[in-house]
Structures are given as C-alpha cells and as structure tokens.
Amino acid sequence: MNVLVVNAGSSSLKLRVLGEDDTVLAETQVERWSGGDETGPLEDFLAAAPAVDAVGHRVVHGGPEFTGATAIDDDVRTRIEALTGLAPLHQPRALAGVDAARQLLPGVPQVACFDTAFHSTMPAAATTYAVPAAWRRKWDLRRYGFHGLSHAYASRHAAELAGLPGARVVSCHLGSGASLAAVADGRSVDTTMGFTPLAGLVMATRSGDVDPGLLVWLQRAGLPLDDLEEGLEHHSGLAGLSEVGGDLRDVRKAAANGDEHAVLALRVYGLRLRQGIAAMTASLGGLDLLVFTGGVGEHDAELRADTAAGLAFLGVDLDAERNTGADSRISTDGSAVAVWVVEAREDVEIAAQTRALLNAPDRKP
Structure with missing residues (x-):
C-alpha cells in the first residue's frame, strides 16, 4: 500500500x-x-x-x-x-x-x-489539573500532550535498535517546538506539554512553563490578552532570553562571542531540559533508554553531551566519539542508561497507523 x-x-x-x-x-x-x-x-x-x-x-x-x-x-x-x-x-x-x-x-x-492520541494512555494522575472541578468538567481541561507521532516512532524505533523491548524510555523531541515523553512498554505515561503546546520545556519562541500567577499579574497590570498570547507564543523561549532569535545555532554563536544574554539562554534551556528528563524518569520509576530526536536533538552534539553530563546521577554516560549521527547509540558500553539518537520520522508513524486502520479485519468497508 x-x-x-x-x-x-x-x-x-x-x-x-x-x-x-x-x-x-x-x-x-x-x-x-x-x-x-x-x-x-x-x-x-x-x-x-x-x-x-x-x-x-x-x-x-x-x-x-x-x-x-x-x-x-x-x-x-x-x-x-x-x-x-x-x-x-x-x-x-x-x-x-x-x-x-x-x-x-x-x-x-x-x-x-x-499528535495527541499517543498520550491518551496517560493515567489520570498525569492528565488532571488541580483546578476547580467545575472548570474541568465544563471545558474538558486536562493535559493532552503533543508531538505524539514523533514520540511514538522514536521511542519504539530506539527500543528496537537497542534490543530493549518493554524499556522505560524518555523520548526528547527537540526542535523549534520541544517536548519530552515518558514511555513504558510502548505506552505514554507522562509528557511535558499540557492543554496547549505552550507548556513544558523552553522552546525556540515559546515560553514553556510559566507561573500562572505571573500571567494573571500581567493581565491586571494592563497587558492586553492578544499581546500576552503573541509574546508567549512568538517572542519568548530562546528568542526572549537571548534577544538574538530562537535558532539554537545563532544563540550558541552569540554565547561564544561573550553575549551574556545568550549564555543565560543556553543555561536556562539546558537546566529545564535536564529537569524535565529527571521528572519523566520519576514518572517511569527508572530509566533504561534516553532518546534524542528532532532537528536540535539529532544535530546538536554539544547539547546532548551537556545534557548527559548533568544526568550522570541517573547512570547516563555518553561516549564522545559516538556522539554523532542519527539512528546510533551514543552512550558508553558500560552506561546504565542506553542513549540513542533517532531520526525523526513522523511520516513512517503516520503511514503505519494509516495501514493498520485500513487493514483492520473488523473495519467497515
């Protein structure tokens, strides 16, 4: 087909x-x-x-x-x-x-x-917001999660490559948008994005997690709602921190030239990423396999090295010579956690889901 x-x-x-x-x-x-x-x-x-x-x-x-x-x-x-x-x-x-x-x-x-379907298996404890029940019922307020097609493919493919069926996997989809998924035996049990794709990690131009009280304060201070939305979506994240734009490559160049805003941007981005991976590991009760995918995840070796160094307490040990290329293991042979880089292939996941649905024996013609 x-x-x-x-x-x-x-x-x-x-x-x-x-x-x-x-x-x-x-x-x-x-x-x-x-x-x-x-x-x-x-x-x-x-x-x-x-x-x-x-x-x-x-x-x-x-x-x-x-x-x-x-x-x-x-x-x-x-x-x-x-x-x-x-x-x-x-x-x-x-x-x-x-x-x-x-x-x-x-x-x-x-x-x-x-994209949200992969995360539909998350338990209620991971999807439920601690807001008034009346709000949740009226507006279906819950954490949905996104990048599910990418996380589904990356976590499954990496487990196959690593020979770790049933592994506890943290999948890192890092690109202009970025999110993590905690995957246990092929099923999503937690993720960093929420009701919208604004939540979670620092992204290219999106804020990631922000104190909701800060947003209420900005509204009371007179910031128009449209400006608030525009700022959080398009002028925050790496762009807002560095003031040189949302492309991580440009931020690295600026930091190398001594730009203090760019240096801070890299530190905030990296810290939030490590914190997120540790949080996903807690949701899994341990970590067997860490996967990097997406434009940044696949191509930024320095980010992978820095992230691994900050996760040594989890048993992550990167091999500097292996830290290149896609669909390859980049951890040492003795690392307690296998670390892989996987090419993002949402198209393969979409094609697989399409074939599975259309070939289902109980599908109505």
Missing part, C-alpha cells in the same frame, strides 16, 4: 509517498503554503508522484474524542474542525490539507493521525 503522508505545519506543507516497506517514493516540502483553497502544490506533486492507495494526515489536536487514527468523512472533518480553538495555528492547516487531498483524490481513503 502506497501512502501519501500530508504534514501541514503552521506555514509549510510536507508531502511524502511511502511504499509498503516505508521506502520514500516521492517527496517535497513547500516552505510557504497559505492553506485555504490552495491545491496547486499538492496537485503538482501528485502529477509526478506514483499512484497512492491511501492518504495519512497529521492532525495536531484530537481532543478527548480522537484517541487513535480515524478514517475521515464529512462528520469526522466537522468534529476535527470543532477542536480548532485548542490548536488555532495548526488545526486549520491540517484541515486545508484534508480538503485538498479529498478534492484531488476522490475515492482514496483518507485517515487522520493525531
């Missing part, structure tokens, strides 16, 4: 056709895609790509309802659209991708694969 994977980001569109053995048969990335009714990029791609048997779409938010891959029809599309308020940057783009694919490939099965 050839699967077209449609990954619509907040401003980009990634398209990839995977064959039955996950060989990449065709791919392209549109850096600036407006969404809406714009079908041109997908139409051009399909004209040159091999025929596809199914389409798998990445959808960021499944809310409390969608806890697994779901075949898309008009009703499902409407229910996904109803969740737009929970992911206003990403949900409309995903739906634009769905609409374009359904228009250009009528009759081809379309499947929604949700």
